[in-house]
Amino acid sequence: MSLQGKTFIITGAGGGMGKATVDLLVQAGANVVGCDLNTSHLKAYEAVENFVSFEGNLLEEQTVKHVFKETEERFGKIDGLANIAGIAQSATPIEKVSLTDFHRIMDINLTMMFLTCREAAIYMKKQNQGRIVNIGSVSTTRPRPGLQSYIASKGAVESFTKALALELAEHHINVNVLHPGPADTTMLGKFTKEDGDVDEARKEIFEKSVPLGRLIQPKDIAGSIKFLLSDEASMITGTVLHVDGGRSI
Template identity: 35%
Template sequence: MRLKDKTAIITGGGSGFGAGIAAKFIAEGARVMIADINTEAAETVAAELGALAQEVDVSDAASVEAMARTAIDGLGHVDILVNNAGMTHLPTPMEEVDEDAFDRVFAVNCKSVYLTARALVPHMKSRHSGAILNVASTAGVSPRPRLNWYNASKGWMITATRTMAVELAPEGIRVNAVNPVAGETPLLKSFLGEDTPEMRAKFLSTIPIGRFSTPEDIANAACYLCSDEASMVTGVAMEIDGGRCI
């Protein structure tokens, strides 16, 4: 029960890594809001786990503010924020990615971190306590060709994590990131371009441990980083990648 009496918001919690993190947090004693742009997915996972569900577009300020208010009202306060919602563009030569796709990737992967901070950091400062976890990617550390703007957005998240950690440490707020390698999530097909045995084998050959990451892998790391066990850990971008970035 490492998160007993803690409360958490998990964006993108309706599937993939977010749903795995939600399940782990609840098993460890936390009360959780699952926030997702897919309302049905959020409600389904929330019903299964005994959590709150909230529709949110993390790229929209009003929607993020509404999420924060609802969480504070429903949970009493917010101890943990997990910025997990994310998206990518399809593998494409960098100059051929259209502007709408570029804008959407940076709105969901980057602007969302700014918006959730604006909505929830004042609340955490008022309590002199909090943990923020940004779900970045190995793509921000060891980028692959043809995912250029996605790679760049995750590199941005890693830098944002570090600068947030430095600024917020005196306020009692810790900020960390996890860098998953590609996993069995709805984004996998987008990363691969086409989900075929040949493409999977090619990608797996770059991971020394020899498998994709799972929601449980990411959830276990997230639980540690957001728990009081990690009270001296801030500004870390932990690779959960089976050796991919070595």
């Protein structure tokens, strides 16, 4: 899977899965633009010539436009986009979920993806090629109580991805969704009830729900994102890739 010289924009690059993806792509010789609200976890890459970090809120249209413009100016083209940024919901009965919280979850998990994909389409159509990988969640097929808003946002990510795959196919732009299972990042603990025991939930609820017997590691997700961004995946579009140790069976 040669990614040497290709250019990728990664959102949520400062998070668990994002950082693992940056790591793998940089090692593969790709040019990587890592975007996050907080890029402090990406300091180790500051000296890497083919890496650029952008700290900012990708819910702002102008910030998204700026990232794509700067990436093209710096590297000449944009081969791929991985939308990894997202937010969890702590398990909450629907009658206790405020409209503000619902909107916030939909905005971060869905509207932000609309903004980055819209910008990517502009650049990728010009190039007549491109790859987009959107991160959803196994919870779309295996829901848990109290996560209704998060799951709705991730279900929309799947539908949006399929719609875009069809719309952009004539421009040789592949768009796929990857559904992670319960993964060993700080986000996992945020799905627990507000008064719940995070460590116990990780072990007793999440880990035990994975048939292969362990939590998904960020590098498991990164490896599959790398594949979907590679030439080897050139005939894969509109697909749902489950990276969940069998949790969705």
